[in-house]
Amino acid sequence: MASLTFVCLETTEFFTRELARVAAVERDQLLLVTAGPPPLEGFPSLVTDARADPAGTAAAIRARCAEAPVAAVLTEREVFLETAAELTELLGVAGNPPEVVRAARDKARMKEIWSAAGVRTPAGRSFRSRAELAPETLTYPVVVKPARGFASCGVRRVDSPAELLEQTKKIALINATLVARESDQDAGLLVEECLDGEEYSVDTVWFDGEPVCEFLLSRGHPGLLAGPYYPDRLYLLQQSLPEERRREVSALARDAVRALGIRSGASHTEVRLRGGVPYVLESSARPGAGGVFYELVRRAHEVDFTRALYLSLVCSDRAELDARLGLVRWRQVPEGASYFWYNLPYRGAGLIEEIAGAEELERREDVLFCVWHKRPGGYLHAYNDLNPDYFCTVVGRHTAAQGGPPLEELVASYDRLIDVGYR
Structure with a gap:
């Protein structure tokens, strides 16, 4: 099998090393594309600002990879997902279309898609600026968040109109700084009903619209689930989770991802319960926790999700993927x-x-x-x-x-x- 090039766009040191581990086994080449100085000594790198010039970056990648054609473009960083999708399209390799990834980066658009598709999600409204808000008309508590935020940045439960207006000032700062560096699109904010139950994350690897493998984590620290802030603090593989609950949460997460149009690669979806009923909060076309969740599962169950993701992006059909990946066997975690x-x-x-x-x-x-x-x-x-x-x-x-x-x-x-x- 001819050697291919797997392009990593602005990937972190940890996930770049994980992808390099897999690429070495598959006898492929890895190319790290970054706007800054190459962060990893010894890794083949192309220094260019892909976000500023996607077409020029695609041409430079193509010229660099003449002897080992590009098979895929991947990033695990939320703020580079749209650029990765643009490069995927420009290079003519398999991946989710830019418009699909763009919709999954906008929480307000996501909610519109899910509501239209009948996917259960908390009721909410989007606003392009705080001037559009009518705080006295809302029923509190509510959760307010930047529409294009990430890593729980700026997300808060508010209990009064005064708290809502104060938090929207902070979100305006986020939109004018962090979000503005990513995109010139109008950002805005989202206000939605506050759920009070358990929370889970579902990570899935997809090929042609069908799941290849999947795992579920429980969000720990029950005290933090009450808010007012929701930092990504503790997640665990909860072995005692009832199978019926696991199936319900996973099924809802899959429905949410399919409704968005994500058909290949990684998805990370957050689901929260109210009265025992699951509601989808957010979903994204990337691995959870920058790929570190994948390594958690590899240590616990000896299932290599990084390799599954890699192969899902480079294989031409499901038969090739199944043959190269082999049977996925989950090692049992010791009791306790x-x-x-x-x-x-x-x-x-x-x-x-x-x-x-x-x-x-x-x-x-x-x-x-x-x-x-x-x-x-x-x-x-x-x-x-x-x-x-x-x-x-x-x-x-x-x-x-x-x-x-x-x-x-x-x-x-x-x-x-x-x-x-x-x-």
Whole structure:
């Protein structure tokens, strides 16, 4: 089989290494396309601003890959999804059309599509500016969020007209800074009814409109589910989840993704319950947690979702995909064991000088690995509802034992261990 090129657009260090691992096994080449200096030494890179000039970037990629044709373009970063879809179309490789990805980046448009298709989702209304709001006409509490936000940035439950107006000022700042760097499209905000039940995420790999493999995570830290903010803090593989609940949540997530028109690659969907009934909140054409959820499942169940995603994008038909992927076998997790992903909070802000406790954290028996998104020399903004940055995410294993700490206490000990020093 001739070697192909798998293009990674602005992928993070962690996910680039994961894709390189798979590409090496499949005897393909990897090309990292980035506007900044290549972040990974030794990786083939093309330095160009794809978001500013998609057509020029596609031409440069094509010229660079004359001997190993491009098979796919992928990013796991929300703000580059539309550009990746444009490059996919320009290069003539398989993937979701730009208009589909564009709709999945706009929460207001998403909700319109789901409502028209009969997919159960919280009632809500979109507004292009706070001037359109009539706060006194709403029934509180409600959840307000940027229509093109990400990483729970700016999302808040508000309980009064005054709180709503205050939060819309913050969302206007997000739209004028973070969102404006991604796109010149009108952003706006979304106001929707507040649900109070359990929350789950569903990650699926798709090929030609059909799921290849899928997993479900439970959003932990019940106290945080009440709001008013909803940071991505703790997710776990909940082995005790009733099978009927699992099927209902997964079925709704699949209906939501299909209604959006996403037919290939990754999808990450968030679902929340009210009175035991699932409602879809959001969906996106990317892996959850920047691909780290995939590695969590590989450690727990020995199922390689990164390889499944890779093959779903490079294989020409389902027969080839099934032959190359093989039978997906899920290893049973030992009874009492729970695998989790934890987003480590931090104190302070500024240029990082040192991270005390990092080595001790990585040596802990319950910690499988850490992904450090910021290191000494990097900058951390103040940790609040406007902060979209991750500092460190931990994948670990908690074993229920008599006298041992519950999971919430275990991850809280990580918070106490790490201390960031600033210059």
